[in-house]
Amino acid sequence: MSKLIEIQDMCKIYNPGENEVRALDHVNLTIDQNEFVAIIGQSGSGKSTLMNMLGCLDVPTSGTYILNGQDVSGLTDDQLSDIRNREIGFIFQGFNLIAGLTALENVELPLIYRGVAKKERDQLSRMALEKVGLKERMNHKPSEMSGGQQQRVAIARAIAQAPPVILADEPTGNLDSGSTKEIMEILKGLHKEGRTVILITHDNEIASKAKRNIRIMDGKIVDDIINKQ
Numbered sequence: 001m002s003k004l005i006e007i008q009d010m011c012k013i014y015n016p017g018e019n020e021v022r023a024l025d026h027v028n029l030t031i032d033q034n035e036f037v038a039i040i041g042q043s044g045s046g047k048s049t050l051m052n053m054l055g056c057l058d059v060p061t062s063g064t065y066i067l068n069g070q071d072v073s074g075l076t077d078d079q080l081s082d083i084r085n086r087e088i089g090f091i092f093q094g095f096n097l098i099a100g101l102t103a104l105e106n107v108e109l110p111l112i113y114r115g116v117a118k119k120e121r122d123q124l125s126r127m128a129l130e131k132v133g134l135k136e137r138m139n140h141k142p143s144e145m146s147g148g149q150q151q152r153v154a155i156a157r158a159i160a161q162a163p164p165v166i167l168a169d170e171p172t173g174n175l176d177s178g179s180t181k182e183i184m185e186i187l188k189g190l191h192k193e194g195r196t197v198i199l200i201t202h203d204n205e206i207a208s209k210a211k212r213n214i215r216i217m218d219g220k221i222v223d224d225i226i227n228k229q
Helices: 047-054 077-087 103-113 118-131 147-159 177-192
Strands: 003-014 021-032 036-040 062-067 088-092 165-169 196-201 212-217 220-226
Touching: 003 047, 021 047, 021 196, 021 220, 036 047, 036 177, 047 165, 047 196, 077 088, 088 147, 103 118, 103 147, 118 147, 147 177, 165 177, 177 196
Parallel strands: 036 196, 036 212, 088 165, 165 196
Antiparallel strands: 003 021, 003 062, 212 220
């Protein structure tokens, strides 16, 4: 498998100087194509900062981030936005759906920003919603759906244009145990299809569903293990 993500000697420092906080402290990490990785850490460990770097939502203070062969560590906000659109599908704990739009319209929205033609984006959105088991719910608004169904809409939105990386930040944090199981099965299915799935979590049980667990503490990677499935 070829490298998809390569982080070299990455630091992220807030308040440089006497009271500086090293949110990331000389992190080195490689993730190959078609891996299913969980990044685990408690609040304040640096996992959210690492997620922001992996998702091109922020840039490091120092070090290098190569994503899909391109060094993205020094890009402008506009360039990072373009990379995010092409390379990364985001799934967030809070769903981030627009209340006034139907499931289909929510999934279509990022495709509009990407300039996908109407007929193609309609087709891609319908296929993505069918894949997550929401064929009968395409015209429902978020308020008409359960939390688990809303998260499935969010997953459909993330996968509609088949980005190489799925970045899921605490995707089951607001869900009951039944919905959590459904969402984890969908993520496992995406991995089996060939997607690279990166799961950010504080929950060891959720992390155990991934093939590889990377534990972060005080801004450093302290553990990197392959799970026996």
